[in-house]
Amino acid sequence: MATYKKRGYKPKTKAEKESQIEQESTTAEVFNTLDETASKTEAWVEKNQKIIFGLVAVVAIGVLGYISYQKFIVEPNQAEAVSEIYQANSYYERALNSPTEKDSLYNLALNGNAGKYGLIDIVDKYSGTPTGNIARYQAGMAYLNTNKYQEAINYLDKFKTDDPLLGPLAKGGIADAFVQLNQPEEAYKYYKEAIKLSDNEMTSPRFLLKAGITALNLGKANEAYDFFNRITEEYPDAPEAAQAKIYKGQAEGMKK
Numbered sequence: 080m081a082t083y084k085k086r087g088y089k090p091k092t093k094a095e096k097e098s099q100i101e102q103e104s105t106t107a108e109v110f111n112t113l114d115e116t117a118s119k120t121e122a123w124v125e126k127n128q129k130i131i132f133g134l135v136a137v138v139a140i141g142v143l144g145y146i147s148y149q150k151f152i153v154e155p156n157q158a159e160a161v162s163e164i165y166q167a168n169s170y171y172e173r174a175l176n177s178p179t180e181k182d183s184l185y186n187l188a189l190n191g192n193a194g195k196y197g198l199i200d201i202v203d204k205y206s207g208t209p210t211g212n213i214a215r216y217q218a219g220m221a222y223l224n225t226n227k228y229q230e231a232i233n234y235l236d237k238f239k240t241d242d243p244l245l246g247p248l249a250k251g252g253i254a255d256a257f258v259q260l261n262q263p264e265e266a267y268k269y270y271k272e273a274i275k276l277s278d279n280e281m282t283s284p285r286f287l288l289k290a291g292i293t294a295l296n297l298g299k300a301n302e303a304y305d306f307f308n309r310i311t312e313e314y315p316d317a318p319e320a321a322q323a324k325i326y327k328g329q330a331e332g333m334k335k
Contacts (some may be wrong), residue, residue: 167200251273284314287323288306308327
């Protein structure tokens with residue numbers, strides 16, 4: 080059991096003296112070690128302080144820069160982009176619902192009119208904004224619908240979104256363009272990407288059917304059968320289901 084010793088206590092026996100010397104030596108060693116460690120740390124900090132301060136400054140500048148960029152550049156640009164895209168968006172929507180004038184309306188949407196920006200201008204000027212990103216999608220689709228397939232691919236491939244409808248439609252649009260350019264392997268790859276992004280009754284059966292037809296043309300009967308079967312099993316009420324049944328029979332006859 081440890082014995083409490085009052086302050087000023089003087090050891091009387093030899094054993095007590097040796098114990099006190101050992102304790103004092105151990106304590107001194109601990110403090111010396113702490114001092115030595117602290118000295119090494121101070122020396123390291125002093126030696127590398129420029130690097131440390133530089134890293135801190137970089138992080139601080141990065142955070143402040145991001146906040147400033149969002150507040151003073153992105154937000155004002157977004158507000159301006161929303162105002163500027165109104166005319167081009169109006170032409171684009173009219174083109175979607177006007178089969179007889181769609182080419183001229185798509186061109187007006189793309190290139191602008193009466194001093195107003197077109198979709199191409201919006202993409203270039205407001206590329207870092209959500210509106211600029213939507214303009215990229217609309218420009219790609221406008222090019223696709225006016226038979227400018229490479230331009231459609233260029234725009235749609237750079238479109239970024241998590242939207243469950245626009246995402247698959249963009250990938251499917253790229254696939255459609257590759258079909259028209261007679262590049263079925265590329266088309267097939269993008270149809271499969273569109274399927275991966277699809278989980279709804281609008282886009283899923285649409286791109287399953289297109290992927291299946293493309294797979295048949297590429298001689299991939301087993302894969303084609305699986306696509307058609309998914310439509311008949313998972314989307315039996317979809318408009319594509321009737322075609323899928325026919326193609327499914329063809330694919331089954333070609334399976335190896």
